Amino acid sequence: MEYLIILLQTLLDGIMIGGVYAVLAIGLSLVFGVMHIVNFAHAEFMMIGMFIGWACWHFFGLDPMLGAFIALAVTFCFGMVLQRVLIRPVLGAPQVAQIFLTVGMLFALENAALMIMGAEYRSVTTPYQTQSLTLFSYGSERVLVGMDKLYAFLMALLSGSAVWLFLNKTRFGAAMRATSQDPMAAKLMGVNTDLMYAVAFGLGVGTTAFGGSVVLPYITASPAVGSGYAVLMFTVVVLGGLGSVTGAIIGGIAVGVIQSFSALFMPIQLQNLALFVVFILVLALRPEGIVARRRS
């Protein structure tokens, strides 16, 4: 029974963190799905979201769960501008140009943050950080979930569903999917594809910034935090299939659960190593993703 409790607890921890990975990765997947660009700088928008969430908390006393909406809005606009100025010129360019443009953005954003915010770590204090909810108990053994993780998971679920609904149930979303499938045909049908690209990029980096803000209660913000999550986000997206929102959610939870189980018997460095190796293997064996993309 004790083992079962440990297993349940590990599974639950994995799902909680995995939900957040999912929302971090949805944006990356969306950008690729619509624009066919791999955004190497994407994890930096998580860092930007964290700093916006932190600033809202520090200056206005706003909870990071609410600050996340401000992070989303600000990063959305910033993303639209970046897309217009930097990404649009390379949309039809060779992949080399696209890769190095976004790699350049990565360095510029990370170090701009370093110049503005300094290298120190910044964290928030919220009343629920130390609280936890007992889901299940057996004798003295309990299955617990930290309230900060639970709130972050619920917010992730909320934003993930919102993006899914937007893409699948609105006219605008349908136009965006049309642009993703065949930009020329979409254009002929009267879709403003330039607008679609800008919105897709804005929304993509916005959701990731949203995810950055909701994890603030248990992950400290610093300019370098993004690079630590970059490979993780790519792993999630590649697992689920680049360009698929549902895939990103399944991939996110899978990575969270794998990570939480490997923590039972592996030191942290080896966990990262295992993640990289899994990533390379998935790329090699199933670059279209474990969850094959559903054709609609």
Next chain:
Amino acid sequence: MTRSNTLSIALPALVVLALIIAPLGLDPFGYTLRILCLMLLFCAMGQAWNIVGGLANQISLGHAAYFGIGAYSSTILFGSLGVSPLIGVFVGMFLAAIFALVLSLPTLRLKGHYFALATLAAGEVARVVANSWTSLTGGPVGISVPYRPDAGFWALQFQTVLPNYYLFLGAMILVSLVFWLVQTSAFGYRLRAIKENETAAEVIGVNTYRVKLHASILSAVLTAMLGTLYAQFQFFFDPDTIFGVATISVKMALIVILGGAGRLYGPWVGAAVIIPLEEMANSYLGNSIAGLSQFAYGVLLIVVILLNPRGLISLFESLRDRLKGRQRA
């Protein structure tokens, strides 16, 4: 021989001649000479990357792995067993070839973005291993090359920077020569066929997998050799710099792209622009604001891509053509 042909041989010969004479007027312990050394080394590194990245358009973001393997192999062998770096360098080259071979199995069939992502992760694998295998590498605190100037050439250590300079110049010429031989051979034509259209290359009978594999191993071996030279020059390094994405992998690629990818003199121009620029930025601004030089580096990359993704050489050429056109008119 046409006029442009004479120029394309005479100009590099003049550059090499200037590079041979240049340090004679400089302080043999001086800062300027050190920068020139780094410039030559990074030029050679860019040239090694150019074999796969430039000719075959396989964008590797993980070449730091080979560089670090070269640096660590010779340093560990020298430090713990007293094996000369002159032997250690070959061990490093061999291990890098093995790593390239193993990495090629899952990655070589990947294209474009996917290849870049996989090689990026491979470089990170090397960094994580070097950071956590403390008993072998010394871990995150880094590793020092034991200082034995009395051992002379056998230890590949010198009293002044001058011998290092000529060593790096030799390495740069060697790697450039290898690149030129590849570029002008049938092997080079096959690599360029892959760049233009991989499926078409396959159809006309190019074994694309084998060609890419050979190019990757050649590039890895040369990069590892330069890693050993770097270790012997710096005397100290740690996993995060030697396996760094920004400090090594992307810099190698940037040097090539800035100058002109797939061109023999691309890395020459790229390194001659970037390294002095970076050193200047570091010495004037680096200490006052943290992150500024890296920020400038990112912006430079963006500007290069947006203004002229084909590199500076093609910019010169189009300028020259325009001038010629005007003369004729």
